[in-house]
Amino acid sequence: xxxxxxxxxxxxxxxxxxxxxxxxxxxxxxxxxxxxxxxxxxxxxxxxxxxxxxxxxxxxxxxxxxxxxxx
Amino acid sequence: xxxxxxxxxxxxxxxxxxxxxxxxxxxxxxxxxxxxxxxxxxxxxxxxxxxxxxxxxxxxxxxxxxxxxxxxxxxxxxxxxxxxxxxxxxxxxxxxxxxxxxxxxxxxxxxxxxxxxxxxxxxxxxxxxxxxxxxxxxxxxxxxxxxxxxxxxxxxxxxxxxxxxxxxxxxxxxxxxxxxxxxxxxxxxxxxxxxxxxxxxxxxxxxxxxxxxxxxxxxxxxxxxxxxxxxxxxxxxxxxxxxxxxxxxxxxxxxxxxxxxxxxxxxxxxxxxxxxxxxxxxxxxxxxxxxxxxxxxxxxxxxxxxxxxxxxxxxxxxxxxxxxxxxxxxxxxxxxxxxxxxxxxxxxxxxxxxxxxxxxxxxxxxxxxxxxxxxxxxxxxxxxxxxxxxxxxxxxxxxxxxxxxxxxxxxxxxxxxxxxxxxxxxxxxxxxxxxxxxxxxxxxxxxxxxxxxxxxxxxxxxx
Numbered sequence: 001x002x003x004x005x006x007x008x009x010x011x012x013x014x015x016x017x018x019x020x021x022x023x024x025x026x027x028x029x030x031x032x033x034x035x036x037x038x039x040x041x042x043x044x045x046x047x048x049x050x051x052x053x054x055x056x057x058x059x060x061x062x063x064x065x066x067x068x069x070x071x
Numbered sequence: 072x073x074x075x076x077x078x079x080x081x082x083x084x085x086x087x088x089x090x091x092x093x094x095x096x097x098x099x100x101x102x103x104x105x106x107x108x109x110x111x112x113x114x115x116x117x118x119x120x121x122x123x124x125x126x127x128x129x130x131x132x133x134x135x136x137x138x139x140x141x142x143x144x145x146x147x148x149x150x151x152x153x154x155x156x157x158x159x160x161x162x163x164x165x166x167x168x169x170x171x172x173x174x175x176x177x178x179x180x181x182x183x184x185x186x187x188x189x190x191x192x193x194x195x196x197x198x199x200x201x202x203x204x205x206x207x208x209x210x211x212x213x214x215x216x217x218x219x220x221x222x223x224x225x226x227x228x229x230x231x232x233x234x235x236x237x238x239x240x241x242x243x244x245x246x247x248x249x250x251x252x253x254x255x256x257x258x259x260x261x262x263x264x265x266x267x268x269x270x271x272x273x274x275x276x277x278x279x280x281x282x283x284x285x286x287x288x289x290x291x292x293x294x295x296x297x298x299x300x301x302x303x304x305x306x307x308x309x310x311x312x313x314x315x316x317x318x319x320x321x322x323x324x325x326x327x328x329x330x331x332x333x334x335x336x337x338x339x340x341x342x343x344x345x346x347x348x349x350x351x352x353x354x355x356x357x358x359x360x361x362x363x364x365x366x367x368x369x370x371x372x373x374x375x376x377x378x379x380x381x382x383x384x385x386x387x388x389x390x391x392x393x394x395x396x397x398x399x400x401x402x403x404x405x406x407x408x409x410x411x412x413x414x415x416x417x418x419x420x421x422x423x424x425x426x427x428x429x430x431x432x433x434x435x436x437x438x439x440x441x442x443x444x445x446x447x448x449x450x451x452x453x454x455x456x457x458x459x460x461x462x463x464x465x466x467x468x469x470x471x472x473x474x475x476x477x478x479x480x481x482x483x484x485x486x487x488x489x490x491x492x493x494x495x496x497x498x499x500x501x502x503x504x505x506x507x508x509x510x511x512x513x514x515x516x517x518x519x520x521x522x523x524x525x526x527x528x529x530x531x532x533x534x
Contacts, residue, residue: 001486001488001528001532002484002485002486002487002488002492002493002496003484003486004483004484004521004525005482006481007480007483008479008480008481009479009480009481009483009507009508009517010476010477010478011476011478011479011508012475012477013475016476020476033483033485033515035508035513035515035517036510041517044480047478054475
């Protein structure tokens with residue numbers, strides 16, 4: 001009998017997936033199943049938290065370009 | 072069919088049969104559902120169904136659709152197909168009786184309201200009622216918006232705490248989650264809807280949460296349907312209402328659906344918001360058009376936004392509501408008596424997105440409210456896009472920048488016994504259009520819905 005697992009399918013770049021795996025390695029609260037380089041399934045209730053943690057991680061590495069132009 | 076129609080319709084279909092039985096006791100409900108909710112073929116069918124009849128043979132596709140709608144609303148019962156007798160359709164007794172009463176005007180049910188004949192009931196004029204409904208409703212909309220756009224002056228009346236609670240329950244505004252609460256994605260969609268759809272959204276929220284507010288959902292629903300059958304500008308007697316219905320009145324007054332004049336608290340006036348609830352779509356459109364122009368008071372026409380290729384935005388409006396909406400996704404800089412100026416910037420779009428408003432919603436808002444000059448310019452170029460393409464593209468890009476992953480809720484299927492089972496299930500999932508991702512090597516796949524697939528797997532096991 002096949003099994004069905006509830007979750008959220010995440011499709012992203014390999015680099016983003018690596019960061020998600022790094023976040024998950026601290027607590028193992030997020031990832032249900034790794035599927036391949038660009039896809040994984042995470043717990044449904046953790047999506048918001050994961051997005052927040054991902055934003056935190058990326059804020060340090062990416063510099064948003066300055067808004068040019070004046071009013 | 073309009074959007075509001077669909078929303079209320081979906082809610083009704085989910086109700087259990089016993090609820091319908093109670094609902095159909097009121098002739099006004101039966102008539103309202105008949106008038107408003109049915110597809111045309113369904114309407115044609117109902118009068119023939121006073122006695123049980125064989126299923127008609129023409130137009131099978133539309134016929135089946137109409138019949139299934141009718142039976143989901145518990146208006147008809149269809150006998151199970153069997154070899155000996157043809158399938159027979161008949162009206163459910165409760166609906167049939169009430170509809171007959173409604174159409175012939177017989178009985179002593181008072182479900183269409185009782186006009187008040189008290190002394191001193193000079194009928195209020197319709198413009199006054201319209202103005203009252205508009206100001207109440209704009210107050211609610213303004214609350215939804217101004218939750219975010221702090222610093223904007225609040226002109227209209229503030230909605231009551233009951234309405235505020237409803238908006239929160241319905242997730243149209245959120246409080247406390249972030250540093251400052253605010254409008255949600257659902258809230259912004261709510262703003263973009265036409266007034267009638269907005270009223271239905273709020274009423275459905277109310278009905279869904281009726282128990283929490285110590286009311287019975289069925290009673291609220293049938294009262295709402297009754298309001299829809301009343302006449303605009305006419306006074307109705309409060310004393311003939313049931314106790315439970317009297318308790319609902321203050322809420323309806325808050326929303327501007329009903330007006331109770333101070334000197335004569337025993338009568339109420341339904342406003343245009345209430346009387347158009349269940350009316351025909353065509354009648355509705357002209358009314359909402361009237362409302363829209365009323366809502367954009369000061370602007371004169373519905374279109375008031377000009378946006379240039381350099382992201383500058385000029386909005387010819389003095390309505391605090393519209394300015395507050397614009398402030399959700401624009402960096403406003405200058406305000407003149409009849410217009411505001413600002414720029415759409417990366418930061419302002421990010422701020423909107425962080426509230427859950429999507430770029431598509433912003434673009435829809437801008438293009439539906441585009442100034443006639445923009446429309447003229449587009450028409451002169453041979454019907455090109457109304458908004459400058461560079462701006463539209465950039466707004467979309469700003470959103471994508473922040474979306475680093477695509478998420479789809481659903482179910483992962485794994486541990487299939489053999490290749491054959493995997494392939495059969497995969498094929499079925501693909502056919503019903505729920506397949507999202509698969510890996511043949513690992514024999515796993517991901518679907519968005521599982522009910523049908525689960526039944527399919529069970530039926531395979533049963534073989």
